Amino acid sequence: xxxxxxxxxxxxxxxxxxxxxxxxxxxxxxxxxxxxxxxxxxxxxxxxxxxxxxxxxxxxxxxxxxxxxxxxxxxxxxxxxxxxxxxxxxxxxxxxxxxxxxxxxxxxxxxxxxxxxxxxxxxxxxxxxxxxxxxxxxxxxxxxxxxxxxxxxxxxxxxxxxxxxxxxxxxxxxxxxxxxxxxxxxxxxxxxxxxxxxxxxxxxxxxxxxxxxxxxxxxxxxxxxxxxxxxxxxxxxxxxxxxxxxxxxxxxxxxxxxxxxxxxxxxxxxxxxxxxxxxxxxxxxxxxxxxxxxxxxxxxxxxxxxxxxxxxxxxxxxxxxxxxxxxxxxxxxxxxxxxxxxxxxxxxxxxxxxxxxxxxxxxxxxxxxxxxxxxxxxxxxxxxxxxxxxxxxxxxxxxxxxxxxxxxxxxxxxxxxx
Amino acid sequence: xxxxxxxxxxxxxxxxxxxxxxxxxxxxxxxxxxxxxxxxxxxxxxxxxxxxxxxxxxxxxxxxxxxxxxxxxxxxxxxxxxxxxxxxxxxxxxxxxxxxxxxxxxxxxxxxxxxxxxxxxxxxxxxxxxxxxxxxxxxxxxxxxxxxxxxxxxxxxxxxxxxxxxxxxxxxxxxxxxxxxxxxxxxxxxxxxxxxxxxxxxxxxxxxxxxxxxxxxxxxxxxxxxxxxxxxxxxxxxxxxxxxxxxxxxxxxxxxxxxxxxxxxxxxxxxxxxxxxxxxxxxxxxxxxxxxxxxxxxxxxxxxxxxxxxxxxxxxxxxxxxxxxxxxxxxxxxxxxxxxxxxxxxxxxxxxxxxxxxxxxxxxxxxxxxxxxxxxxxxxxxxxxxxxxxxxxxxxxxxxxxxxxxxxxxxxxxxxxxxxxxxxxxxxxxxxxxxxxxxxxxxxxxxxxxxxxxx
Numbered sequence: 001x002x003x004x005x006x007x008x009x010x011x012x013x014x015x016x017x018x019x020x021x022x023x024x025x026x027x028x029x030x031x032x033x034x035x036x037x038x039x040x041x042x043x044x045x046x047x048x049x050x051x052x053x054x055x056x057x058x059x060x061x062x063x064x065x066x067x068x069x070x071x072x073x074x075x076x077x078x079x080x081x082x083x084x085x086x087x088x089x090x091x092x093x094x095x096x097x098x099x100x101x102x103x104x105x106x107x108x109x110x111x112x113x114x115x116x117x118x119x120x121x122x123x124x125x126x127x128x129x130x131x132x133x134x135x136x137x138x139x140x141x142x143x144x145x146x147x148x149x150x151x152x153x154x155x156x157x158x159x160x161x162x163x164x165x166x167x168x169x170x171x172x173x174x175x176x177x178x179x180x181x182x183x184x185x186x187x188x189x190x191x192x193x194x195x196x197x198x199x200x201x202x203x204x205x206x207x208x209x210x211x212x213x214x215x216x217x218x219x220x221x222x223x224x225x226x227x228x229x230x231x232x233x234x235x236x237x238x239x240x241x242x243x244x245x246x247x248x249x250x251x252x253x254x255x256x257x258x259x260x261x262x263x264x265x266x267x268x269x270x271x272x273x274x275x276x277x278x279x280x281x282x283x284x285x286x287x288x289x290x291x292x293x294x295x296x297x298x299x300x301x302x303x304x305x306x307x308x309x310x311x312x313x314x315x316x317x318x319x320x321x322x323x324x325x326x327x328x329x330x331x332x333x334x335x336x337x338x339x340x341x342x343x344x345x346x347x348x349x350x351x352x353x354x355x356x357x358x359x360x361x362x363x364x365x366x367x368x369x370x371x372x373x374x375x376x377x378x379x380x381x382x383x384x385x386x387x388x389x390x391x392x393x394x395x396x397x398x399x400x401x402x403x404x405x406x407x408x409x410x411x412x413x414x415x416x417x418x
Numbered sequence: 419x420x421x422x423x424x425x426x427x428x429x430x431x432x433x434x435x436x437x438x439x440x441x442x443x444x445x446x447x448x449x450x451x452x453x454x455x456x457x458x459x460x461x462x463x464x465x466x467x468x469x470x471x472x473x474x475x476x477x478x479x480x481x482x483x484x485x486x487x488x489x490x491x492x493x494x495x496x497x498x499x500x501x502x503x504x505x506x507x508x509x510x511x512x513x514x515x516x517x518x519x520x521x522x523x524x525x526x527x528x529x530x531x532x533x534x535x536x537x538x539x540x541x542x543x544x545x546x547x548x549x550x551x552x553x554x555x556x557x558x559x560x561x562x563x564x565x566x567x568x569x570x571x572x573x574x575x576x577x578x579x580x581x582x583x584x585x586x587x588x589x590x591x592x593x594x595x596x597x598x599x600x601x602x603x604x605x606x607x608x609x610x611x612x613x614x615x616x617x618x619x620x621x622x623x624x625x626x627x628x629x630x631x632x633x634x635x636x637x638x639x640x641x642x643x644x645x646x647x648x649x650x651x652x653x654x655x656x657x658x659x660x661x662x663x664x665x666x667x668x669x670x671x672x673x674x675x676x677x678x679x680x681x682x683x684x685x686x687x688x689x690x691x692x693x694x695x696x697x698x699x700x701x702x703x704x705x706x707x708x709x710x711x712x713x714x715x716x717x718x719x720x721x722x723x724x725x726x727x728x729x730x731x732x733x734x735x736x737x738x739x740x741x742x743x744x745x746x747x748x749x750x751x752x753x754x755x756x757x758x759x760x761x762x763x764x765x766x767x768x769x770x771x772x773x774x775x776x777x778x779x780x781x782x783x784x785x786x787x788x789x790x791x792x793x794x795x796x797x798x799x800x801x802x803x804x805x806x807x808x809x810x811x812x813x814x815x816x817x818x819x820x821x822x823x824x825x826x827x828x829x830x831x832x833x834x835x836x837x838x839x840x841x842x843x844x845x846x847x848x849x850x851x852x853x854x855x856x857x858x859x860x861x862x863x864x865x866x867x868x869x870x871x872x873x
Contacts, residue, residue, distance in 0.1 A: 041487075042462065049490065054742065059455045059458035065489045070466065073484070153580070187712075227486075233450070265472070326472055330461070
C-alpha cells in the first residue's frame with residue numbers, strides 16, 4: 001500500500017506541475033496555499049475510484065460531481081450548472097418577469113427546505129402558505145437533498161402551471177397540501193395607518209420597483225397627520241432588491257449615515273452605502289418589527305434603521321439571507337454561481353446565515369397539541385372561528401407591544417429633556 | 419483473463435503496470451498518458467481558483483477539495499461516501515464497537531439533548547443518569563447550539579478523563595451536576611440472549627461489529643449450559659456491518675468447507691469466495707432466522723447462506739435487498755473513502771440487490787406493531803435496569819398497555835421449532851425418515867426437513 005502511494009506521487013507530481021504551468025490566472029497566494037497537496041489527494045481519490053469502484057466511471061463525470069460537491073459544501077445557494085445541451089430551449093435562461101408568479105421565497109434552514117415567507121398579496125400567500133412551513137414534497141416529489149437552485153427558480157417564477165406543495169407546519173399534527181395557481185401580486189408594496197396617540201404604522205411587504213415611491217407617499221401622509229413615533233412592520237417580508245431597501249432607508253436616515261456595507265473578497269466587490277440626506281420622516285421613536293420571515297432586503301433595512309435612527313428591533317430573529325451572487329462561465333460553457341459578497345448592518349453584523357437578533361425578543365407562543373381537542377373537530381373548528389373573529393376586532397398583539405414600547409420611550413425621553 | 423482485461427482498460431505504459439504487479443495491488447491507471455484525466459483536473463483547478471478568488475469569505479484549498487471528494491463519491495451510489503477525519507474516526511469506533519465515553523444513548527428531543535438510556539454497568543449508569551434527563555451543559559458550555567454529532571464528540575474522549583455535565587431532570591426544580599469519568603464503552607451487538615420456552619434459545623444480533631462473533635459464542639455457551647435444543651436467531655432491523663463478521667456467524671452453523679458467499683467486482687482482487695471451516699461450532703442445532711425489511715447486507719448474507727444450504731428456516735418478511743459490498747480505503751491524510759467495490763452472491767448464485775431474501779415462511783407485522791414491540795422491549799429494560807429508588811410507575815403503566823401486543827414472527831418461529839422437535843423425535847425413534855446428506859455436509863437435517871415441509 002505504502003509503495004503504491006509513493007508511486008502515485010511520482011506519477012502525479014509531473015502532471016500537477018504541468019497543470020500549474022498551463023493555468024493562467026492562479027494567483028501566487030492560492031498556489032502556495034496547499035493547492036499542490038490538495039490536488040495530489042484529488043488525483044489519489046480519482047485514481048482509487050476509477051480503479052476499485054464496481055463500475056467504470058469517467059474522469060469527466062467525477063470532476064463534474066466534484067465541482068458540484070465543492071460548491072454545495074460552501075453553502076446552499078452556491079451551485080454549478082453544467083454546460084447546457086445545444087438543443088435546450090429558452091427555459092435555461094432568465095426566469096420570467098414577476099407578472100406571473102407564485103410569490104414564494106424558499107431556502108434551506110437546518111437542511112430542510114423552508115418557506116422563508118410567502119409575499120403578501122401573492123398567490124402563495126392567498127393559498128394560505130405560512131413562513132416557516134417546511135416543504136416536504138413539490139408535486140408529489142420529495143424535496144429531500146435536492147440542490148436549492150433547482151426549485152428556487154421553479155417556485156419563484158412559475159411556468160403558468162398549478163403547483164402542489166406538501167408542507168409540515170409548526171403546531172399542526174398532519175401534513176398540509178397547498179395548491180398554488182400562479183398569478184399577479186395585487187396589493188401595494190407599502191401601506192400605512194394611524195394608531196392611537198399619533199403613533200404611525202408602516203407596513204412594507206416586499207421590496208421592488210414601487211416600494212420606495214409607495215413608502216414615500218405613506219410617510220408624507222403620516223407627516224401630514226402629525227405622526228410622532230413609527231412602527232415599521234417588516235414581518236414576513238422576504239428577499240427582494242436590496243437597492244430598493246437602500247432607497248427606503250434614505251427616507252429616514254440623516255445625511256451620510258451608513259445604511260449597509262457589502263463585504264466581499266474579490267476586487268471592487270466591497271461597497272459602503274450611505275444615506276443621501278433626503279429623509280422625509282424624522283419623528284421617532286422607531287420600532288421595527290421583524291420575525292423569521294424577514295429576509296434579505298428587509299433585513300438590510302432593519303439593520304439600517306437600528307443603526308441610523310436608533311430603531312428598536314422587536315420580534316424574533318430574522319431569517320439571515322442577504323448576499324450578492326456572482327456567476328462565472330467556465331470555458332466549456334458550464335457556469336458557477338456563488339455568493340461573492342454579503343451585507344452587513346451598520347454595527348458590522350453579518351446578516352448572512354446568522355440573521356439579526358431583535359433588541360426586544362418576543363418568543364413565539366409554545367405549541368400545545370392536545371389530543372382530546374384533536375378528537376373533537378367541531379370544537380376545534382368553533383375555537384378557530386372564534387380566534388379569527390377576535391383577530392378582526394383586535395389589534396395584532398405585536399403591534400400593541402410595539403405601541404407600548406413607543407409610549408414608554410416617549411415618557412423616558414421627556415424626562416430626559418427636563 | 420484478468421490481465422488482459424486490465425490491459426485493455428488502462429492501455430499502454432508497461433512500466434506502471436509491471437510495478438503495480440510487483441507491489442501486489444491492482445493496476446494504476448496510466449496517468450501520464452490519460453489526457454482526459456488531465457483535462458478534468460484542469461477543469462477542477464479552474465473552478466477551485468474561481469471560488470478562492472471570488473467567494474465572499476476565504477476558503478482553504480483543502481476544504482474545497484474535501485467538498486469535491488464528497489460530491490464525487492456521493493454521486494456514485496447511496497452507499498459510497500467520502501469520510502473526513504472526524505467521520506472516519508467515528509465509523510471506526512462504531513464498527514469496532516468500542517470507545518471512551520460515558521455509556522449513554524442520547525438523542526435530540528424537543529430541542530433538548532436527551533438521555534434515551536444509560537447502558538448497564540457504565541459510568542453514566544453508576545452515576546445515576548436516567549432516561550429523559552436533559553443535558554443542558556457539557557463542560558460549562560451550553561448544549562443549545564450543538565448538533566447531536568457535536569454533542570457526542572464532546573462527551574466522548576480518552577478513558578480515564580472526566581467530563582462535567584449539567585442535567586435538567588423532569589420533575590426536579592434544581593439542575594443536577596455530574597462529574598463522570600469516561601471509560602471504555604463497548605457497544606453490545608448481542609442482545610436479549612435467553613431462553614424463550616421449552617429449551618428454545620433466543621439471540622438477537624443488532625449489527626455485525628468487531629466483537630460480535632466472540633460475544634455470540636459467549637451467549638451461546640451460556641444458553642447451551644442451560645440446555646437449549648433449538649435457536650431463534652433474530653436478525654430483524656440488523657442493518658449489517660462488517661462483511662467478515664457476518665460470514666463468521668454463518669460459518670458457526672455450517673461446516674465442511676462449504677461456500678457461504680462470494681463477491682464479484684470489476685477488479686479481480688474483489689472476486690473472493692468465502693468458505694466455511696471444516697468444523698462448525700454449532701453444526702446441529704435447529705435454527706430459525708427472523709428477518710424483516712430492516713435486515714440488510716450482513717444479515718442477508720447470513721440468512722441467504724443458511725437458506726441456500728438448508729441449514730435454517732427463514733421466517734418473517736422479505737429483507738431489505740442490499741447486495742453490494744463497500745470497502746473502506748484510507749487516504750494518507752487520515753480521511754477515507756467508502757466505495758462500493760463488489761456485489762455479493764449467495765451460495766446458489768443469487769444476487770439479492772433490490773430483491774432481498776424472501777422468507778420460507780412469511781409472517782408480516784404492521785409497522786406500528788413493530789414499533790410497539792421495540793417500545794415494549796425498551797420499557798421492560800428501563801423498569802428492570804433503573805437504579806433502585808427510581809420512580810418507574812409511569813413506565814410500568816405504559817408497559818401494561820402494551821402487554822397485548824404480540825410478536826407474531828417470533829411466536830411462529832417458536833411454534834416451528836417445537837413442531838420440528840416433535841417431528842425429528844418421531845423420525846429418529848420410529849426410523850421412518852432417514853436423515854439425508856445435506857449440502858451443508860454435517861447438518862443433522864432436523865432443520866432441513868422442516869424447510870422442505872415449509873415450502
